[in-house]
Amino acid sequence: MSLKYRILCILALIGASVWALFPRTVVERVKRNGEFVYDTVRRVPLKRGLDLQGGMHLALEVDESKGAVPDKSKAIDNALKVVRNRIDEFGVSEPLVQKAGNDRIIVELPGIDDPRRAQDVVQKSAFLEFQITDKTQALEKALPRLDALLKDKKVAAAVTTPGAKKDTTASAAGLQSLFTADTSKKADSAKTDSAAAVGTVGGPGAFSKLVQQGQMPGEYVVAQPDVGTVTQYLTMPDVIAALPPGKVLRWSSDTVSLGGRTYKAFYVLDAKPIITGEFLTNAKPNTSPTEGNLVEFTMSNEGARRFRTETGRHIKDYMAIVLDQKVMGQPPVIQGAIGARGQITMGGKDLQAAQDLALVLRAGSLPVPLKVVEVRQIGASLGQDSIHKGITAGVIAIALVVVIMLGYYRFSGALAVGALVLYILYTLAALAGFQAVLTLPGLAGFVLSIGIAVDANVLIFERIREELAHGKTVRTAIDEGFRHAMSAIVDSNVSTALTAAVLYQYGTGPVRGFAVTLLAGIAASMITSIFVVRTFYMLWLNRSRDAQQSLSI
Amino acid sequence: MLRILHDTNYDFIRWWKVMAAITIAFILLGLGSLAIKPPNYSIEFTGGTLMQLEFTQPPDVGVIRQTLDDAAIHGAEIQQFGTNREFTVRAQDPSAVSAQSKGAESIAVTIERVLKTKFGENNLKVMRTEAVGPRVGQELRRGAIIAILLSFLITLVYLSIRFEWRFATAAVIATSHDVFTTIAFLKLMHLEISLTVVAGLLTVLGYSLNDTIIIFDRVRENLRKGRKETLYETLNRSINETLPRSILTHATVLAATLSLLFFAGEVIRPFAWVMAFGIITGTFSSIYVAAPVLLWIERKWPRKTGARQASSTATPTSRTRPSPATATR
Numbered sequence: 001m002s003l004k005y006r007i008l009c010i011l012a013l014i015g016a017s018v019w020a021l022f023p024r025t026v027v028e029r030v031k032r033n034g035e036f037v038y039d040t041v042r043r044v045p046l047k048r049g050l051d052l053q054g055g056m057h058l059a060l061e062v063d064e065s066k067g068a069v070p071d072k073s074k075a076i077d078n079a080l081k082v083v084r085n086r087i088d089e090f091g092v093s094e095p096l097v098q099k100a101g102n103d104r105i106i107v108e109l110p111g112i113d114d115p116r117r118a119q120d121v122v123q124k125s126a127f128l129e130f131q132i133t134d135k136t137q138a139l140e141k142a143l144p145r146l147d148a149l150l151k152d153k154k155v156a157a158a159v160t161t162p163g164a165k166k167d168t169t170a171s172a173a174g175l176q177s178l179f180t181a182d183t184s185k186k187a188d189s190a191k192t193d194s195a196a197a198v199g200t201v202g203g204p205g206a207f208s209k210l211v212q213q214g215q216m217p218g219e220y221v222v223a224q225p226d227v228g229t230v231t232q233y234l235t236m237p238d239v240i241a242a243l244p245p246g247k248v249l250r251w252s253s254d255t256v257s258l259g260g261r262t263y264k265a266f267y268v269l270d271a272k273p274i275i276t277g278e279f280l281t282n283a284k285p286n287t288s289p290t291e292g293n294l295v296e297f298t299m300s301n302e303g304a305r306r307f308r309t310e311t312g313r314h315i316k317d318y319m320a321i322v323l324d325q326k327v328m329g330q331p332p333v334i335q336g337a338i339g340a341r342g343q344i345t346m347g348g349k350d351l352q353a354a355q356d357l358a359l360v361l362r363a364g365s366l367p368v369p370l371k372v373v374e375v376r377q378i379g380a381s382l383g384q385d386s387i388h389k390g391i392t393a394g395v396i397a398i399a400l401v402v403v404i405m406l407g408y409y410r411f412s413g414a415l416a417v418g419a420l421v422l423y424i425l426y427t428l429a430a431l432a433g434f435q436a437v438l439t440l441p442g443l444a445g446f447v448l449s450i451g452i453a454v455d456a457n458v459l460i461f462e463r464i465r466e467e468l469a470h471g472k473t474v475r476t477a478i479d480e481g482f483r484h485a486m487s488a489i490v491d492s493n494v495s496t497a498l499t500a501a502v503l504y505q506y507g508t509g510p511v512r513g514f515a516v517t518l519l520a521g522i523a524a525s526m527i528t529s530i531f532v533v534r535t536f537y538m539l540w541l542n543r544s545r546d547a548q549q550s551l552s553i
Numbered sequence: 554m555l556r557i558l559h560d561t562n563y564d565f566i567r568w569w570k571v572m573a574a575i576t577i578a579f580i581l582l583g584l585g586s587l588a589i590k591p592p593n594y595s596i597e598f599t600g601g602t603l604m605q606l607e608f609t610q611p612p613d614v615g616v617i618r619q620t621l622d623d624a625a626i627h628g629a630e631i632q633q634f635g636t637n638r639e640f641t642v643r644a645q646d647p648s649a650v651s652a653q654s655k656g657a658e659s660i661a662v663t664i665e666r667v668l669k670t671k672f673g674e675n676n677l678k679v680m681r682t683e684a685v686g687p688r689v690g691q692e693l694r695r696g697a698i699i700a701i702l703l704s705f706l707i708t709l710v711y712l713s714i715r716f717e718w719r720f721a722t723a724a725v726i727a728t729s730h731d732v733f734t735t736i737a738f739l740k741l742m743h744l745e746i747s748l749t750v751v752a753g754l755l756t757v758l759g760y761s762l763n764d765t766i767i768i769f770d771r772v773r774e775n776l777r778k779g780r781k782e783t784l785y786e787t788l789n790r791s792i793n794e795t796l797p798r799s800i801l802t803h804a805t806v807l808a809a810t811l812s813l814l815f816f817a818g819e820v821i822r823p824f825a826w827v828m829a830f831g832i833i834t835g836t837f838s839s840i841y842v843a844a845p846v847l848l849w850i851e852r853k854w855p856r857k858t859g860a861r862q863a864s865s866t867a868t869p870t871s872r873t874r875p876s877p878a879t880a881t882r
Contacts, residue, residue: 051820059689065655115682119658372657373686382605382680386818393817400808408555408801441749444813444821448756448828451809455802459767462798465554488770491715492763498711499704499759503752506700511752518756553554 003542006535013527014422017429021045046432047094048110049439049513052387054380055110056118061103063371072103075368080105083122083370085363090121105370115377117356123370125324126360128277130307131248131269133218133318133331138244139268143208145242150206150233207233214265216318216331224255224262246271253326254347267320267327274310274319279303283361285354286343293346293354297361304340312337323357390443397447398424401454409461411552415536416457419528423453426524431517439513449521456493456529459485461553474551478537482530489530497522557800561793565840566785566848572841576734583737592740595747596683598697600653600690601645602660605681611637612672624667626660635819639680650687657684697751701732704755708762716769719850724765727843731761734834735827744823753824757831760806764799764839771795772847784851788844803832 023042050057060083062069062076069075076099083105084097096108112118210226213219222230233239234249243249252265283297299307311319311334320331321344329345346354401420405413427446431438438446464481472480497519504515596603614631617640621629628646633639644660652659661684668677685693705725712721735754739746771791780787810832814825 059657063655116662371655372684374689375658375661375682375684377679377682379678379680386820389816389818390821393812393815393821396812396816397809400812401805404801404804404808408557410555440820441752441824444749444817444824445752445756447813447817448806448809451806452760452802454805455763455798458798458801458805462795462801465797466794484774487773488767491712491770492766495708495711495762495766496759498707499755499762502700502704502707503755506696506703507748507752511748514749514752 003535003538006531006538010422010532010535013426017425020429020432021425044432046428047435047437048383048387049437049442050108050110050376050383051378051440052383052438052443053110054112054378054383055108056112056115056378057374057376058107058109058119058122058372059100059374060105060107060122060370061373063369065371066369069368076103076105078367079370082364082366083107086121086360089359089363090118092118104373111380112377113380115375117352119372119375121356121360123366123372124356124360125366125369126277126357126363127324127365128280128361129273129322130275130310131250131271131273131320131322132314133216133320134244134247134268134270135217135317137217138247139218139220140213142242142244143211146207146233146239147205149238149242216333218268218318219265219331220268221256221263221265224264227264230266244268250320250322250325250327252330253323253328265327267331269320269322269327273322274314275299275303275307277361277365279306280361283358285351285358287351287354291345292348293351295344295346295354295358295361297342297344297358299340299342301340307342308337308339386440387443390440390447394443394447394450397450401450405454405457409553412461412464415533415540416454416461416529418536419457419532420450420453422532423521423524423528424450426527427517427520430520430524434516434520436516436520437513438517441511442513442517445514445517446521449518449525453521453525453529456485456489456525457533459488460529460533464551464553468551468553474549475541477551478534478541482534486530489526493522493526556797558796561796562789563793564789565792566789566844569841569845572837573845576730576837576841580730580733580737583740584733586740587736592736593743593745594694595745595750596643596645596685596690597748598690598694598746599645600650600657600685600687601643602649602653602657602664602685603644603681603683604642604661604664604679605634606640606642606668606677607680608638608640608672608677610676612640612677614640616671617642617668620667620671621664624663626664629664650690653684653686654688657686657689660684693748697748700751700755701758704758705729712766716773719847719854720769720773723843723847723850724762724769726846727765727838728758728762730838730842731758731831731834734838735830738830738834739827742826744826747823749821749824750827753827753831757827757835760828760831761835761838764835765843767798768792768795768839768843769847784848788848792840792844799836803836807832 021044023044025040025042026045060079062072062079080097080099087095087097087107087109090109092109092112094110096106098106100106107122109118207230210222210230211220212222214221231251247268248271250267250269252267255262255264257263279299279302281298281300281303283295285293286296287293314334315336316333318331318333320327321329321342323344329347344357346357398420402417405416405420407413409416427449430436436442460481463485464477467477467480467484468474500515500518500522504512504519507515614633617631618629621627621631621642621644626644626646626649628644628649630641630643630645632641632643634641642664644664649660661682665679705728708728709721709725712724732754735757738744739750744750768791771794772787775787775791775794776784782790807829810825810828813821814829817825
């Protein structure tokens with residue numbers, strides 16, 4: 001290849017690299033004051049990994065603790081769509097939601113500042129059901145049976161203390177006014193009460209004495225300290241079998257306080273829901289002066305038709321809105337047929353909770369429960385700190401390498417330093433061009449590669465020195481030096497590249513970033529140390545006649 | 554012209570028995586210490602929770618420990634990380650790990666809650682959380698072992714094609730030696746074995762292999778020149794001839810490694826340590842493992858007459874472009 005084409009090649013590569021690295025305007029979706037807006041930023045198009053920009057990495061699997069899932073791969077596929085919808089609405093710039101292997105979902109959320117909330121949005125099942133409360137007093141009829149069953153049972157975790165009896169004998173009068181009481185400031189008293197978690201175990205009326213009839217059909221309340229005991233009772237297989245058939249028990253999502261005591265309600269509901277959330281077309285948060293924060297939802301035409309028919313059939317009944325097996329708010333009485341619209345009250349939770357609920361309802365429910373198998377969460381400031389330190393180390397490494405090369409090889413060393421500058425440019429451009437993710441180990445790998453990159457030049461220069469020592473002319477020595485060093489350079493670089501490829505295949509996250517950096521570095525190092533330095537020599541040989549006589553190497 | 558160790562004629566290989574004794578002693582020391590106490594695996598491999606916390610005031614480590622113990626998180630390791638306001642909490646106890654099989658985040662949530670209750674909501678910040686369930690940890694460990702073995706296999710195949718099986722075997726044995734010395738080094742330095750460290754180990758293997766290949770490339774070339782000398786002499790000559798290159802390259806790589814070690818921060822430090830050791834063990838094994846093993850293989854399975862010519866035909870570059878330098882001599 002003639003000198004002219006060589007220079008053109010190098011210039012073209014420089015041009016392409018600068019173009020690849022030139023700061024450009026990127027459209028990002030960001031959340032501002034609770035609203036999603038598109039915003040434009042100018043930045044260098046180098047993708048930073050989560051460990052450098054801060055953010056959250058989640059790995060999720062199907063949770064089989066509540067029953068086996070037959071086709072996990074299909075379930076994950078369906079869950080993936082839902083999670084992706086939710087994350088899109090959550091408003092993170094450049095999120096990643098993908099399937100890993102057969103049964104895992106990876107979610108990466110760069111720049112997340114509230115990991116707990118993000119995780120809730122991903123993990124919440126958001127399975128919405130509308131169920132009519134039982135009006136046949138099915139539980140009352142089953143109570144003697146339950147009491148008899150539990151008479152001799154022991155509950156392992158429950159502790160009996162003198163104060164326990166008092167809790168269970170709440171006055172009926174108090175219960176009458178229980179649900180007319182203000183429910184907004186119950187949270188504080190709930191804490192103090194639950195601190196004395198205490199239950200009465202076994203004995204006559206084991207179950208019935210803990211449970212009080214509520215205000216509406218199918219509603220029962222339990223004093224907060226006894227909630228644990230009742231929950232344990234309700235998980236016993238014998239008890240489950242003895243519960244009224246065709247009915248389900250669901251706890252309320254809230255607690256209510258009365259006269260310094262906290263109660264939690266549960267409801268006996270018809271097992272078959274009159275409608276589920278699958279017909280939901282829209283949901284949005286709102287605040288009402290009387291009911292606090294709530295989520296308003298709209299049904300599809302099909303859903304509205306069913307809803308109207310079903311509610312028309314259940315006038316004067318109470319309808320529980322059940323989200324993920326928890327009854328939301330107090331079941332309202334059905335006054336007349338309800339059509340396309342409805343609302344879910346949040347019971348004192350903040351507006352953000354209402355926003356998040358609306359979001360997950362819009363995105364659809366998860367077909368299977370998911371559990372988190374891996375979390376990595378890195379604060380943005382830590383990532384920034386890592387970048388600073390990485391750059392410092394890089395600059396110092398470059399300075400040291402430059403000193404060594406110039407000190408030892410003089411003029412030829414300067415050519416190698418020129419090539420090193422191009423090496424850095426090309427490597428970064430390759431990373432940007434292939435949209436590789438720069439991670440902290442990747443950054444370390446890059447710094448290290450600066451030291452390794454000059455190896456090819458060292459090999460070539462040492463060969464040239466040998467040839468000069470054999471009395472060759474400068475021009476021949478350079479030719480021979482490059483030719484003889486070639487096999488060693490190729491073999492050593494290819495074997496390193498193979499190792500990097502293995503790392504890429506078997507590594508995860510940060511390590512993968514390391515492998516990519518290594519591969520880009522090897523390619524760039526071969527190009528610069530062989531092709532670019534050779535061209536520099538050719539230029540120099542053409543320019544000066546003295547060059548024929550001696551070479552500073 | 555500045556020259557270091559130019560035109561030397563040291564008999565490196567003469568010392569191989571002493572060197573073998575030293576390296577075997579080092580490896581045995583490391584492996585013996587492994588037998589007594591297992592290595593420090595990071596939570597990526599064992600499962601568990603790691604949190605990096607930043608406090609507004611230097612906290613009392615005893616209080617942190619007590620608070621975690623009260624919350625039934627036992628055996629958590631608390632370490633200062635950089636400044637005296639930054640700490641890592643590592644819950645790697647089997648009980649903590651098994652608690653994470655239902656949800657990897659559970660322990661992290663508890664740690665954050667109890668510490669914020671104790672020290673005040675605004676007095677500490679969680680900088681980093683890593684929580685790994687037990688199954689993921691097992692998978693990663695298996696992946697790391699597969700990666701190392703696979704890279705060996707690929708190297709063996711590649712070098713067999715480019716050189717011949719004797720060289721390839723010697724190079725792979727030299728590289729395996731580096732795996733053992735590096736593991737011994739990790740153990741003796743009490744470094745934690747994390748994914749990044751495994752990446753470092755693989756980099757060391759690649760680097761050491763590079764070094765061996767550079768020397769073997771010279772051996773291949775010297776053999777082709779058909780001098781009347783034994784392989785022992787050829788090996789020594791090749792090591793001496795590549796000595797200036799080795800010194801220079803090690804210097805630049807060491808410069809990069811040291812700047813990582815001192816300036817790149819705590820997270821990268823174990824990686825930098827592995828790499829710093831790798832420069833030593835890689836150089837060592839190229840001279841004192843690869844060369845003696847090649848000699849031994851040669852004695853056991855000697856080349857037939859004319860095999861030297863055969864070895865040169867195994868290298869495509871030299872066949873297609875015969876070197877004029879060789880021709881003139």
